[in-house]
Amino acid sequence: MSRLFIFAVIVSFVFGTNGVLAQSFDTRATAAYVFDQTTGTVLLAKNEDAPLPPASMSKLMTIYMAFEAIADGRLVVDALLPVSAHAASYGGSSMFLDTTDRVSVEDLLRGVIVLSGNDASTVLAEALSPDGTEPGFARMMTERAKQLGMQNSTFANANGWPAAGHRMSMEDLGILADRLITDFPTFYPLFAETEFAFDNRVPSNKRNRNPLLTLGIGADGLKTGHTEAAGYGLVGSAKQGDRRIIFVITGLETQAVRAEESERLVNWAFRQFARKDVARAGTRIAEADVWMGNSVSVGLTVKEDLSLLVPILNQGEVAAQVVYDGPVEAPITAGQQLAELVITLDGLPEKRLPLVAENDVARGGFKTRLRTAAQVLWTKFVPRPEQSPEGA
Structure with a gap:
């Protein structure tokens, strides 16, 4: 023809x-993305493709690349990594490492996931960087993100410390969460750990900041974030029955508002939709x-x-x-x-x-x-x- x-x-x-539509979710977040992983359905998208400061939520990219390195043999979980002066210099969320420490990869992973350690993220980054520096690893992060379909992400560091050009969209963070859960089921339970007391240092800094993990609503990950520019955010996931949802929110005013909004969102996603x-x-x-x-x-x-x-x-x-x-x-x-x-x-x-x-x-x-x-x-x-x- x-x-x-x-x-x-x-x-x-x-x-x-027959009936009327489910009520849409009116979120207070400046940007949000909610995805039903089981059926591949986007339930909510608000400014989802806007590149925004991701704060510590961008540590998920460092974790993903560390998991990849373990999977292909470039890292071993019981290997001991040195702590550089640069890594130890970071303030904010921390494992409180110093240059005399040599820390196992397994402890560093928990230090990033549970304690949100800026120093732990940088130790992993320097170990995997092609030139041994954090900026070198950040360039790797940006390139790998594009390969994973994350088109609105650029990285300046490994931990989300405020920096010009360090940006991620909420959709990209959703893509990354999906890949972490799907590609690394053996490691994923680390995200549900509520405490990690590394070397008994600073006992007051041993709790996971994810407000949903202890609520009994199926939440089992992934990462909080906060800076003045980003506001309070959370990349979360929860499983109830045969359904799993992934959600990302950012730009909230306080920790309390983040916790309330996250719980409301999880309840809405599970209660207002049914799998057929x-x-x-x-x-x-x-x-x-x-x-x-x-x-x-x-x-x-x-x-x-x-x-x-x-x-x-x-x-x-x-x-x-x-x-x-x-x-x-x-x-x-x-x-x-x-x-x-x-x-x-x-x-x-x-x-x-x-x-x-x-x-x-x-x-x-x-x-x-x-x-x-x-x-x-x-x-x-x-x-x-x-x-x-x-x-x-």
Whole structure:
């Protein structure tokens, strides 16, 4: 054929009762991002792509790169790392290290995750930096972030200390949290630890600052942050039943407001949305027209079990479009992606899911090609009724 057309097929999924939309979350945060990891649904996005001072929340990037280094053998958890004068010079949140210390990688990880140690972050950074310096590691952080899809993140240091150009967006922090949970399930329980008393130094500085960990709402991570420029923020995650959410907030006025807003947000995300199973893997959703094949159509199926997150008060009919460029030219292989299922539900962003061929479709033989050529000629030379001469 000389041109392709976009076809759309309307598909409906029925969940039960009709109703009104779930109430949107009116957050006091200056920027926020809430993501249901289980279904891949963004529940809330407010200034989510704005590059902002991330404070200590950017330590998650240092932790991610340290986990990668352990996974590929560049770091060993019981290795002892020296503390430079530069690392020891940092104030703020700290493990209270000095230049006489040699600290295990495992203790440094806990020092960053639980105690938010600026000094511990810098010790790890200098160990992994290509030139042994924190600025060298910050450049690595920026490059690695881009590779992970974090397009609004640039780093000037390893710990979030206020610096010109040190920025992350809330969406980028959400991407990073998702990767930490998915890529490093063995290490992730470190984020749920509520205390770490390193060497019994400064007993008053042994508690995790995450206000949600002891509330019994499924919270198990990840990192708080605060500077004067950033305000109070939190990258959090919680799991209830078979659902996990990730959220990022920043710009709040006090620790108390951060704690209250975080708990409200977790409760809203779990209570106002329900996961609904739509189709099992292999279920035929629609059909696509085939060009020059031994069959005139092919079934379109979902490759994996399909579930949707639906506002609990809007569980009636959900309409979706199957969109593809077609007719699809043969040969076609089973499992080949041919189309997208585009689901639009009021109150949630558009969701696009791949649809694949249900079975192989071989290229047609001589008779198929002859019939197709005849159809093309007929379409080209025979006038349509509306094009017929007047009075004909």
